[in-house]
Every structure is written in C-alpha cells, then in structure tokens.
Amino acid sequence: MTTTPVPPDPRTRMTRLGAELMGWGSALLLTVIALAHLVNTDRAWLLFHDGDSVFPLLVHASIAAGEPQHWALSSVLFIPELGLYFVLAAVFGSGPTAQLAFAVCAMLLIYGALRFAAGALRRDLAQPGHTNRAIIAALAGFAVLVFLTLTESSINRGSFELTTLVMTATYYAATTIALLYGAALCAWILASAGGDAPRAASRPRVVLVFVVLGLLVAVSTLSNPLIAGWLCAPAILALGFGWLLRLPRSPKVPILLALTLILGTVLGYATRAALGDLIAKSADTYVRPDGLSISLGAYGKAAGEYLSTAGGIIGALIVLVCLGTGVFLIGRSVRERRPVTLFLALLSVGAPLVVVGGGLLLGTDAPRYLTPIFFAPLLAVTALFADHRVWPGWLVRTAEVTARRYSVTQRGASVVLIAAAMIVITVSVVPDRTRANQHEADVVCTATWLSNHEGVAVGSFWDARPVNGRLAEPGKLLQVDYAFNRYIWLDNRATPTPQRASVLIQGPWGAVKTPTLPAGTRAPEVTRCGQYTITDYGTPVIPIGPPHA
DSSP states (O other), X not given: OOOOOOOOOHHHHHHHHHHHHHHHHHHHHHHHHHHHHHTTSTTHHHHHTOTTTTHHHHHHHHHHTTOOOOEEBOSOOOHHHHHHHHHHHHHHOTTHHHHHHHHHXXXXXXXXXXXXXXXXXXXXSSSOOOHHHHHHHHHHHHHHHHHHHTTOOOOOTTSSOOGGGGXXXXXXXXXXXXXXXXXXXXHHHHHHHTTSSOOGGGHHHXXXXXXXXXXXXXXXXXXXXXXXXXXIHHHHHHHHHHHHTTSSSOTHHHHHHHHHHXXXXXXXXXXXXXXGGGBSSOGGGTOOTTOHHHHHHHHHHHHHHHHTSHHHHHHXXXXXHHHHHHHHHHHHHHHHTOHHHHHHHHHHHHHHHHHHHHHHHTTOOOGGGGTHHHHTTHHHHHHHHHSGGGSOHHHHHHHHHHHHHOOHHHHHHHHHHHHHHHHHHHHHHSOSSOHHHHHHHHXXXXXXXXXXXXXXEEEEHHHHHHHHTTOSSTTSEEEXXXXXXXXXXXXXXXXXXOSEESEEEEOTTXXXXXXXXXXXXXXXXXXEETTEEEEEOSSOOEEOEEEEX
C-alpha cells in the first residue's frame, strides 16, 4: 500500500523563511559592527589602500582604459576575488564603496558557509530540533569571528591579525571562504549518506553536491594552490579517520569524497598551466624546504608581537578555547557515532595543525599562509551549538514558542528593526573623520594633483599603488624599486615604461629616496598631501631602469 506524500505546510515554510531572514539580518548587523571597528583603526589602510588590496582597482582601471592585459602575478591569481569585485564595481563604481561592499559580502559568505554546515549537523543529531537551532549555531560561530576582528587594529600586514584580512579582495579571501564551504559540502554529503548509502530519491542531489565540491576545489586550486593544504589535506585525513571507525557505516562515502577532493585539486593544477604566463613568480619562490630555521624565526617573531598586545592575548585565548571545543567534540562524536560532527571537529583541529606543520616544513614565513588557525575552529563552535545539550532549558522553550507564535510578518518586522539598529550603530560609532577617511583624503589629494599635471610620476610599490587605485589613467604613476628600476609586481606588463619621469611620489612607507639628478636640474616644486609628498622637477629628469618582477 502506497501513501501520498503530504506537502509541506505553507505557513511552516514562511516561518522558516522568517527565521532565515532573522539569521541573515543578525549576521549583517554583526558585520557592520566589525567594519565600524575596522575603519576606525589603522587596519583600515589594509582594507582600502594597501598595495595588495588595491589590485582589483588597478585591473578594473586597466580594462576600462582599453589596455592590453599582460599582468605579472604571484602564484595566486585572485580569480574569484576579481569576479566578485567586478560585479560590485558595476553597481557601486570602482573604489572604496565597492571595496566596502566586498568586505560585507565576504563576511556574509562566511555566515552562509557556517549556516550550511549547521544544517548538515542537524541531520547528525539524535534530536535535530527546529531550524532556529541551526541558525543560532551558525550565528555563534560567526559571532566568534566578529569578536576576533574586534581584537585587531594594527597597520601591520605581516602580523597574526588574520581575521580582518578576509574582508580584503586579495589576502586570500576566496580561499578562506572556500575552506569553510568545502567543509560544509563534505558535511552535507556525509549527513545525506546517513548510516548507509544515500537513498535512491536523494542520489541526484548528492551527485550534484559532489560536482559542486569538485568544482569548488578546482577553481580554488586554479586561483590559489594553498587550498590543497588548507582544505584538501586535512579533510582527507579527517575522512580517513572516520573511515577507519566506519563513520559513516558505508565506506564508499568517505572514499568518494576523498577522490573528489583529489580530482578537483589535480584539475585545478592542470588548468593553471594554461595561465602560466600570468605567474611571474612560481611556488618555488615561496617554498623553501631547507628554510625551517627561517620559518621558525619569522613565525616566532610575529607570534611574539601578536601576544605582546591585549588584543593578541584575547584572540589567542579564543582560538585555544575553540580548538579545545574541537577536541572535546572529537571524543564525544566517536562515542556517539556521529560522522558529521566528527568530520567537522577533526577539520577544525586538523586544518590548523596541518597548515602550521606544513608551513614550517616548507619554509614559509608569512602569517597569512596560516589563516585556517583562526577560521577552521569556527566549525567546532558551530557544531557545539548545533547540539541541543549545550542549550539551557529556558532557551530551548523560548525558541520553540517563538517558532510557533511568531509569523513571517513579525519576523520581517524584526529584520527591519535589526536594519534600523544597524544604521544607528553605523552613524553613532563611525565618526565623520575615521582613520579610513583620513587615509583616503591623502590618497585622493595626490591622485588629483597627478591628474591635473602633465608628465609621468614614480613611487615605491607600497606608496604608488594606493594612488594608482584612484587614478583612471594607467601609466601616469609607475611603481619602481629603490634603484628606480620599474618594478612590475601585481602590475600590467603592457603599460609602457618611459625612459624618464618628472615627478617623484613619496608616501608613508618611504622606500624610494631622492634620486641623483643631472647637474643644473632646477629646484623642484614640492606639494604635500598629508602623508604624501609630491616632488615635481618640471621636466623628465628621473631615470627609470629596466622593468623586472
């Protein structure tokens, strides 16, 4: 005897929609709080004006000017970051507004990944409970991330203040987001498999998620090979551990997941060969297997500086608590035979260990290579709050009553109130003259002067690029090294290099000194724009050496 499936109650669907809107509204509010803090600290420079952060602006200006595209890039190609930035630039125009919108999108994408993981975790629990619980679990992990951003305030791009870097378009934002979405996709497949193989009715959906996972890894590897160490290696180790314990009972699922991760990585590396001309410095430049002492010294110094501040101590303690949560969940999920929780807990602990160990063995020295230390443990926090046993009884009852009594209209009104609170906080917390506005005024002043004067200017990489990000004319300001040779790094090799320049730009980083000029050169005119000094010699007298990467 067959039974006709009962369609879902439309009221239930609307109630769930209202809950999701509440979750996204809360995530947006938390994001605004993080950004309000960021733009009021020196770290605003990294978001809007850092030499790497303005790369999407330079590409956008170059394409808009009709230049041939022949860029010199690192082993990271920033493909997803550029794609998102170009969409936002089409809406807001290229510049600070699009950069700010990118920061918001990056944070909300992270919330989306945690929400996806929390949904998979609900299937793994004996009492999955209401959707509200998964939303709050995702918000718990996201709130930890936002709190970590509030501990960061320095202008140092080489510090262990790594959570704010995800809001920039070039400090591996897409790779960080891909780490969390890759983990959530694996968790969803494990949850769909249940105790055995997927049911026939759900197989097409599971196959689709396998394909999405493979494409995510392939595109991420194409853009940034670090995804292999951040996601694939620790995920395969976690799947192998679960396979040995027969979690889930079907051994096919962990094996297929591992093969998908490997295939996506191989496909991504193979595709990179077609874009090899863009890569001016290969991975060999960054990987030094004999550089263990260099790596230990660099990371030790950065860690010492980080822990010398109150924010660093608080951030380190938060990460340790999150890692401890992951260890606790590993033990409990093994005892209770919960494969999804086990996988996410293993990844939350394993990814930091893999990247630290791998970074030391490969001789890396930049803290940003160790970004999963701060982001992977968010999965453990989400997994902890997805379990009803950490909730006090009164909170469980409140969630259940809210789910029954409040309509989608009432929840929509709550979203409006959240948006209103967000605006109030933005207006009250962000003054008219934030650090970001102060930096922007100096950069715009310099860019305006160059736009209104003839001749080519030169400046150091770190000083020239923020100004170039506000110039619509590529080639007006060229970045040079300390010997005044043109330094083509994250720059378009198709931009012509003249023999001489007439203007010298010196900014807050001051890497370029006054050049030796021919006898009889007239005294220059000096203009100051805050942190920037513009020295105009009137005629092209500053020699520009041959280009190099």
